[in-house]
Amino acid sequence: MVSSTDHLDSLVTQEYKHGFVTDIESEIIPPGLSEDVIRLISAKKDEPQWMLEWRLNSYRHWLTMKEPNWAKLEIEPIDYQSISYYAAPKNPDDAPKSLDEVDPKLLETYEKLGIPLEERAALAGVAVDAVFDSVSVATTFKDKLYDVGVIFCSFSDALKEHPELVKEYLGTVVPTGDNFFAALNAAVFSDGSFVYIPKGVRCPMELSTYFRINASNTGQFERTLIIADEDAYVSYLEGCTAPMRDENQLHAAVVELIVQKGASIKYSTVQNWYPGDENGVGGIYNFVTKRAECRGDNSKVSWTQVETGSAITWKYPSCVLKGDNSSGEFYSVALTNLKQQADTGTKMIHIGKNTSSNIVSKGISAGRGQNAYRGLVKITKGAEGARNYTQCDSLLMGDKCGAHTFPYIEVLNPTAQVEHEATTSKISEDQMYYCRQRGLSAEDAVSMIVNGFCKEVLKELPMEFAVEAQKLLGLSLEGSVG
Amino acid sequence: MLQVKDLKVSIDGKEILKGISLDVKPGEVHAIMGPNGSGKSTLSHVLTGREGYDVTSGSVSYLGKDLLDMEPEERAREGIFLAFQYPVEIPGVNNMYFLKAAVNARRVHQGMEELDALDFMDSLKEKMALLKMDDSFLKRGVNEGFSGGEKKRNEILQMAMLEPKLALLDETDSGLDIDALQICSDGVNSLRNKERGFVVITHYQRLLDYIVPDFVHVLADGRIVKSGGKDLALELEEKGYGWIEGIDAA
Numbered sequence: 001m002v003s004s005t006d007h008l009d010s011l012v013t014q015e016y017k018h019g020f021v022t023d024i025e026s027e028i029i030p031p032g033l034s035e036d037v038i039r040l041i042s043a044k045k046d047e048p049q050w051m052l053e054w055r056l057n058s059y060r061h062w063l064t065m066k067e068p069n070w071a072k073l074e075i076e077p078i079d080y081q082s083i084s085y086y087a088a089p090k091n092p093d094d095a096p097k098s099l100d101e102v103d104p105k106l107l108e109t110y111e112k113l114g115i116p117l118e119e120r121a122a123l124a125g126v127a128v129d130a131v132f133d134s135v136s137v138a139t140t141f142k143d144k145l146y147d148v149g150v151i152f153c154s155f156s157d158a159l160k161e162h163p164e165l166v167k168e169y170l171g172t173v174v175p176t177g178d179n180f181f182a183a184l185n186a187a188v189f190s191d192g193s194f195v196y197i198p199k200g201v202r203c204p205m206e207l208s209t210y211f212r213i214n215a216s217n218t219g220q221f222e223r224t225l226i227i228a229d230e231d232a233y234v235s236y237l238e239g240c241t242a243p244m245r246d247e248n249q250l251h252a253a254v255v256e257l258i259v260q261k262g263a264s265i266k267y268s269t270v271q272n273w274y275p276g277d278e279n280g281v282g283g284i285y286n287f288v289t290k291r292a293e294c295r296g297d298n299s300k301v302s303w304t305q306v307e308t309g310s311a312i313t314w315k316y317p318s319c320v321l322k323g324d325n326s327s328g329e330f331y332s333v334a335l336t337n338l339k340q341q342a343d344t345g346t347k348m349i350h351i352g353k354n355t356s357s358n359i360v361s362k363g364i365s366a367g368r369g370q371n372a373y374r375g376l377v378k379i380t381k382g383a384e385g386a387r388n389y390t391q392c393d394s395l396l397m398g399d400k401c402g403a404h405t406f407p408y409i410e411v412l413n414p415t416a417q418v419e420h421e422a423t424t425s426k427i428s429e430d431q432m433y434y435c436r437q438r439g440l441s442a443e444d445a446v447s448m449i450v451n452g453f454c455k456e457v458l459k460e461l462p463m464e465f466a467v468e469a470q471k472l473l474g475l476s477l478e479g480s481v482g
Numbered sequence: 483m484l485q486v487k488d489l490k491v492s493i494d495g496k497e498i499l500k501g502i503s504l505d506v507k508p509g510e511v512h513a514i515m516g517p518n519g520s521g522k523s524t525l526s527h528v529l530t531g532r533e534g535y536d537v538t539s540g541s542v543s544y545l546g547k548d549l550l551d552m553e554p555e556e557r558a559r560e561g562i563f564l565a566f567q568y569p570v571e572i573p574g575v576n577n578m579y580f581l582k583a584a585v586n587a588r589r590v591h592q593g594m595e596e597l598d599a600l601d602f603m604d605s606l607k608e609k610m611a612l613l614k615m616d617d618s619f620l621k622r623g624v625n626e627g628f629s630g631g632e633k634k635r636n637e638i639l640q641m642a643m644l645e646p647k648l649a650l651l652d653e654t655d656s657g658l659d660i661d662a663l664q665i666c667s668d669g670v671n672s673l674r675n676k677e678r679g680f681v682v683i684t685h686y687q688r689l690l691d692y693i694v695p696d697f698v699h700v701l702a703d704g705r706i707v708k709s710g711g712k713d714l715a716l717e718l719e720e721k722g723y724g725w726i727e728g729i730d731a732a
C-alpha cells in the first residue's frame with residue numbers, strides 16, 4: 001500500500017497547472033521608480049493633471065514610509081528599483097471593441113486557464129472586464145449595464161468618461177498614505193476596475209474581473225473602486241491566476257468599496273496565483289489593501305475570499321461601519337501548501353450604532369505552509385449596541401505546517417457584544433478511512449473533507465464561482481493526506 | 483469468495499488476531515459473535531484495509547485476488563462494504579453528494595457509466611422509502627449530528643445503494659430501537675441473494691432472528707474458538723461464553 005508520506009510527496013510536487021507564459025508583445029517601461037517614471041505612466045495613460053498630482057503626492061509620501069514589519073512572514077527583501085511599473089499590450093489606442101478583435105493568443109490564455117470568456121459571459125450572464133497585464137482589453141455586457149445606469153469599466157476609461165466620479169471617491173476609503181503598499185499603488189497603479197451603481201439599482205448581473213500577471217518582472221498595481229449609491233446592490237467577483245515565474249512578483253492592489261445608505265456590496269475573490277515551488281521560489285507576493293466603508297445607515301458589505309495561491313499573502317479586507325445598523329461580513333478560506341505563507345484576516349471598525357459584524361475564517365495548512373489569521377474588531381465609543389461574532393477554524397494536514405490565530409479586540413463601548421471562537425483540527429484518519437472504504441480515492445477524500453470544512457464560506461460564493469473554488473481547493477491539496 | 487487463512491495481526495507490536503481462518507462463499511451469511519475486545523472490529527478493519535495494522539502472517543483472498551495487497555478504495559470498488567460500528571461524522575459534506583460520489587466511484591471502476599442526478603435520486607428515494615428514512619437526511623452533513631441509530635440506518639442505506647458483493651456489518655444492531663432493528667434487518671434481507679456474502683458481527687442473538695445466518699462463529703481473544711449453525715447463537719444467548727473451551731471464564 002502507498003504510505004501517507006509517499007502520497008504527500010508525489011502529489012505535493014505536482015506542477016502548477018497554470019504555469020505557462022503567453023508571448024504577447026508587451027510594452028514595458030524599464031525597471032525603476034522615480035517621479036519621471038510616474039509622469040511617464042500618467043502621460044501614457046493620457047491622464048488629467050489632478051491625477052498626476054495625486055500620484056506624485058502619493059509617491060512622495062511613500063518615500064517617507066517603511067515596509068511593514070512582517071510579523072509572521074519570512075520574506076526576501078524586495079528591490080523596488082528592479083521592478084518595471086508599466087506594461088501594456090501593444091497599441092492600447094486601438095483596443096478591441098469586441099471579443100473578435102481580441103488577440104487570439106490572449107483568448108487562448110484564458111482558455112488554458114479554464115476561463116472561456118465568451119462562454120462565461122454568454123452562458124452565465126456575467127460581464128467580464130478582463131484585465132490583462134495592466135490594461136483592460138475586453139469588456140462585455142457594457143451596454144446592458146449601461147441601460148440601467150450601471151457603470152462597469154476599466155479604471156482608465158472611468159478616468160476619461162467619468163472623471164468627476166473618480167475624483168470624488170478615489171482614495172476616500174484607503175487614503176494614499178494608508179500603508180506602504182497602498183501608497184506605492186497610489187503612485188504607480190496601472191489599471192483596474194471601476195463600478196458605479198446608481199441609486200436604487202440592483203445590478204442585473206454578477207460583475208467579474210480576471211486578473212493575470214504575465215509580463216516578466218512586472219509588478220501589478222491594480223486599483224478597484226466600487227460605489228454603491230443609496231439602496232443599490234452589486235455582487236462583484238474577482239479571480240486571478242498567474243504563470244510560472246522564477247523571480248518573485250509583487251502584487252500590491254488596492255480595492256475601495258463605498259456603500260451608501262441602504263446599499264449592499266458583495267465582493268467575492270478566488271485567488272490562485274502561482275505559489276512558488278516547494279521552497280517558495282518564484283511565487284507571487286500578494287500584498288493587498290481592501291477596504292469597504294459603510295457610509296450610510298442600513299448599508300451592508302460582505303467580503304468572501306478563497307485564497308489558495310501566492311507565495312505570500314498579506315491582506316485584510318476590512319469594513320468601516322459608519323452608518324447606524326450597518327453590517328460587515330468576512331468569509332475567508334485561506335489555504336497554504338508547499339512553503340506558502342498567508343497572513344490574512346479582517347478589520348471590523350464599528351462606529352455607527354447597532355452595527356454588526358460577522359467573521360468566519362477557515363485556514364487550511366498543508367506541506368510546510370504557514371497560515372495566520374489576524375483580525376481586529378474595534379468597537380468605538382459611539383457604537384452603541386454593536387455586535388461581533390468571530391469564528392476561526394484551522395485545519396492542519398501533516399506536521400510540518402502551522403496555523404496561528406491573532407485576534408485583536410478593542411471595545412470602547414460597554415454595550416457591545418463581542419464573541420470569538422477558535423478551533424484547530426486535523427483531518428482524521430477515521431474520516432479518510434471511512435471515505436476510502438466507500439470507494440473514494442485519498443485525493444477525493446481530502447478534497448471532500450476540506451470542502452466540507454470550508455462549507456460555511458463556500459456557500460457565500462456565487463454558484464459558478466463556488467464550483468470553481470471547490471475544484472481549486474481539491475487541486476491545491478491533492479494528496480496532502482494519504 | 484472470501485478466504486481468510488491463519489491471519490495474524492498486531493497493533494504496535496501487540497498481537498490482536500492470533501490466527502483467524504474463515505471461508506465465506508457466495509450467498510452465505512456468517513455471524514461472528516464474541517466478547518468485547520476479542521478482535522471482531524479489528525478483523526473487519528483489516529479486511530477493509532485500514533492503516534495501522536501489521537499483518538504478521540496468513541493470507542486473505544477475495545474473488546481470487548490477494549486482498550491485503552489492495553488499497554482500501556480498491557477493495558471497496560471491488561465490492562467490499564463495511565457498515566461501521568462507529569460511523570464517523572464528516573461535517574459539511576453533504577450526505578447525498580457523498581453517497582453519489584461513492585456510487586459513481588464504484589461504477590466507474592466497474593466500467594459502467596456514472597449515474598446522472600435523476601437516476602441516482604430515483605434509486606435513492608426507493609431505498610430510503612424501504613428504510614423509512616426522511617429526506618432531510620440527504621441535506622445534512624455525512625452523519626453530522628445523526629443519532630446513534632440514525633447513523634446505523636445511514637450505513638444500511640449506503641450499503642443498499644452500493645450493492646456490495648461482500649458486506650461486513652459491525653454491530654449494526656447496537657443502538658437501534660426495536661422498530662429500526664426490524665427495518666434495517668429487512669433492508670439487509672432484501673439484499674440477500676445467491677451471489678452476495680455477508681459477515682455479520684453482533685452481540686445479540688436477537689439480530690440473528692431477523693437475519694438468519696448460515697454459520698455462527700465465536701471469536702475470543704483473537705481466535706475463532708467455536709463455529710456452528712444458527713443454533714449456536716441461541717446456545718450462546720442462553721449460556722454466555724464461559725462454557726466454550728478457549729474462553730477464560732472471567
Ligand SMILES: Nc1ncnc2c1ncn2[C@@H]1O[C@H](COP(=O)(O)OP(=O)(O)OP(=O)(O)O)[C@@H](O)[C@H]1O
Pocket residue numbers: 493494498516517518519520521522523524525567
Ligand atoms: N489502535 C489500537 N491500539 C491498541 N489496541 C487496540 C487498537 N485497536 C484495537 N485495539 C485492541 O484490540 C483488541 C480488539 O479490539 P476490537 O475493537 O477488534 O474488539 P471487538 O471484538 O470489536 O470488541 P467490541 O465487541 O467491544 O466492539 C482490544 O483489546 C482493543 O483494545
Ligand SMILES: [Mg+2]
Pocket residue numbers: 522523524567652653
Ligand atoms: Mg467492535
